Amino acid sequence: MLADWQYIGIFLAISPIFPAAPVLLQWLLGPKKPNSIKNSAYECGIETVGDTWIQFKVQYYIYALIFVVFDVEAVFLFPIAAAYGQLSLFAIGATALFIILLADGLAYAWAKGALEWI
Amino acid sequence: MDLNTALRELRLLDYLRLLWGDAPWVEPVLDLISIITVSTFCLLIVIFLIWLERKVIARMQDRIGPNRVGGKFGLLQTVADVLKLLTKEAITPVGADWVAYNLAPFLIVMTALLMWAVMPFAPTWIGVDLNIAVFYVLSISSVSVVCLLLAGWGSNNKYALLGAFRAVAQLVSYEVPMVLSLIVPIILARSMSLIGISEAQVLPFALLVPVSAVIFYISALAETGRTPFDLLEAESEIVAGFHVEYGGMKFGMFFLAEFISTLFMSSLFATIYLGGYRFVLGELFNPNYTTGNLAGILIFFIKTFLVYFVFIWIRATFPRIRIDQMLNFNWKFLVPWTLVLVLVVALLDRLVADSGWTVRTLAHLSSNIVIALIALGFARRRAAREKLFEEEFGVAEEIARPMILGSDGHDDHEHDHETHGQPAPAHD
Numbered sequence: 441m442l443a444d445w446q447y448i449g450i451f452l453a454i455s456p457i458f459p460a461a462p463v464l465l466q467w468l469l470g471p472k473k474p475n476s477i478k479n480s481a482y483e484c485g486i487e488t489v490g491d492t493w494i495q496f497k498v499q500y501y502i503y504a505l506i507f508v509v510f511d512v513e514a515v516f517l518f519p520i521a522a523a524y525g526q527l528s529l530f531a532i533g534a535t536a537l538f539i540i541l542l543a544d545g546l547a548y549a550w551a552k553g554a555l556e557w558i
Numbered sequence: 559m560d561l562n563t564a565l566r567e568l569r570l571l572d573y574l575r576l577l578w579g580d581a582p583w584v585e586p587v588l589d590l591i592s593i594i595t596v597s598t599f600c601l602l603i604v605i606f607l608i609w610l611e612r613k614v615i616a617r618m619q620d621r622i623g624p625n626r627v628g629g630k631f632g633l634l635q636t637v638a639d640v641l642k643l644l645t646k647e648a649i650t651p652v653g654a655d656w657v658a659y660n661l662a663p664f665l666i667v668m669t670a671l672l673m674w675a676v677m678p679f680a681p682t683w684i685g686v687d688l689n690i691a692v693f694y695v696l697s698i699s700s701v702s703v704v705c706l707l708l709a710g711w712g713s714n715n716k717y718a719l720l721g722a723f724r725a726v727a728q729l730v731s732y733e734v735p736m737v738l739s740l741i742v743p744i745i746l747a748r749s750m751s752l753i754g755i756s757e758a759q760v761l762p763f764a765l766l767v768p769v770s771a772v773i774f775y776i777s778a779l780a781e782t783g784r785t786p787f788d789l790l791e792a793e794s795e796i797v798a799g800f801h802v803e804y805g806g807m808k809f810g811m812f813f814l815a816e817f818i819s820t821l822f823m824s825s826l827f828a829t830i831y832l833g834g835y836r837f838v839l840g841e842l843f844n845p846n847y848t849t850g851n852l853a854g855i856l857i858f859f860i861k862t863f864l865v866y867f868v869f870i871w872i873r874a875t876f877p878r879i880r881i882d883q884m885l886n887f888n889w890k891f892l893v894p895w896t897l898v899l900v901l902v903v904a905l906l907d908r909l910v911a912d913s914g915w916t917v918r919t920l921a922h923l924s925s926n927i928v929i930a931l932i933a934l935g936f937a938r939r940r941a942a943r944e945k946l947f948e949e950e951f952g953v954a955e956e957i958a959r960p961m962i963l964g965s966d967g968h969d970d971h972e973h974d975h976e977t978h979g980q981p982a983p984a985h986d
Contacts (some may be wrong), residue, residue: 441864492714
């Protein structure tokens with residue numbers, strides 16, 4: 441079990457090398473003549489106006505909130521699905537109820553207008 | 559096992575394991591060899607994938623495509639592009655968040671590579687056969703959301719930030735149907751390991767549960783940000799989205815990660831829904847057939863590239879969709895019907911668990927077709943209703959509804975139509 445994760449650990453440890461190598465190579469090969477115009481933010485080609493890091497649309501937050509509900513649900517459904525052959529009838533009924541309750545949550549969000557892009 | 563057999567059966571790592579004995583350093587070194595092989599393969603195949611994509615799309619659009627560099631077919635076009643990227647100046651724009659800006663391209667390639675750790679290329683060609691492989695893939699792939707947000711936020715650029723927000727909304731939303739549709743093959747295979755899922759497919763799961771396969775494919779399109787879900791880097795609206803401010807190889811890393819993860823999604827689709835390295839036809843006609851490593855890797859890549867070709871085909875065919883369409887399609891169509899699908903497959907599989915494969919296949923296939931027909935019927939009815947709305951009010955419902963909802967929170971149609979001066983019916 442731990443031997444399995446040893447592979448992932450080694451992979452995680454050496455995976456930065458693969459993006460680092462070309463970036464480093466570019467840093468070595470490329471010219472280094474910075475000036476203020478070259479280093480300014482490109483944006484869309486004309487001079488940038490105002491602050492970028494401002495408050496953003498709350499709609500994104502609502503979608504993220506609904507996502508969290510469903511992702512947490514999926515964490516529970518995966519082990520159930522993997523052990524599906526050994527489940528008792530009661531457990532399957534409970535799982536079905538669980539899915540229906542979550543669908544109900546989605547229906548609630550839908551009815552409240554949380555899924556409308558305004 | 560001697561070197562000859564090892565080479566013929568493509569089992570070099572097993573041979574080295576026998577040769578070196580079981581000293582404590584052997585396993586880490588073998589892991590290292592396999593990791594470097596997989597990662598280098600991923601980095602190099604992208605050069606070919608970019609050429610393939612440009613060439614195929616060009617042919618589909620009645621153009622010739624790359625045809626100058628490297629012979630008649632422009633085979634070295636991407637190599638030339640990479641060389642060009644390598645000789646560009648590395649820039650961090652003034653005002654950008656240095657850490658976020660420079661961390662994002664590294665992290666996104668790392669996540670794209672790490673997913674390959676659990677991919678079975680052939681019966682014994684697998685990095686590590688995790689018992690929770692599907693779960694591992696999903697958790698690693700969701701890290702890319704963070705990378706895109708880092709890139710967009712760190713760039714100090716409004717278009718990049720907009721692109722990052724879109725990216726987060728899209729990736730986060732489409733992860734839900736992807737996760738839910740993957741539960742279906744796990745229920746059928748009773749296993750989360752990718753080898754286990756491959757071995758469980760007497761028939762490819764795409765034939766048993768086509769609806770789940772289609773939903774997974776659509777979510778994979780959105781998760782990799784490809785057309786028609788490429789609004790997170792829409793060149794014509796938000797310049798190029800989250801990577802506007804990147805240049806040279808740092809930009810190249812985003813490109814690289816996109817292609818690696820697209821190839822990964824194709825191979826994941828091939829493994830989970832098409833049987834991976836297994837040659838289904840051979841097994842149907844000859845019950846004793848077992849796939850060797852060489853045949854396995856060939857079949858795996860044939861399936862993967864067939865799926866990848868459909869990715870390219872879709873890119874050449876479909877126009878980009880709007881963000882509200884993207885979100886509505888996900889939350890109001892895909893997610894509810896995936897929930898229904900999971901529920902039906904789970905209950906049905908319990909009923910037919912003890913029957914043979916024929917009964918099981920027929921039961922799942924027919925239930926899937928019924929679900930697909932009902933879902934399409936609902937979609938058609940909604941489309942008809944929207945058309946009626948448009949004919950009556952002269953404005954599309956998806957444009958009018960936010961105005962109605964946004965004014966004072968009530969669904970008071972009459973009142974709103976007066977205050978907002980809604981256009982009169984088109985035909986008077």
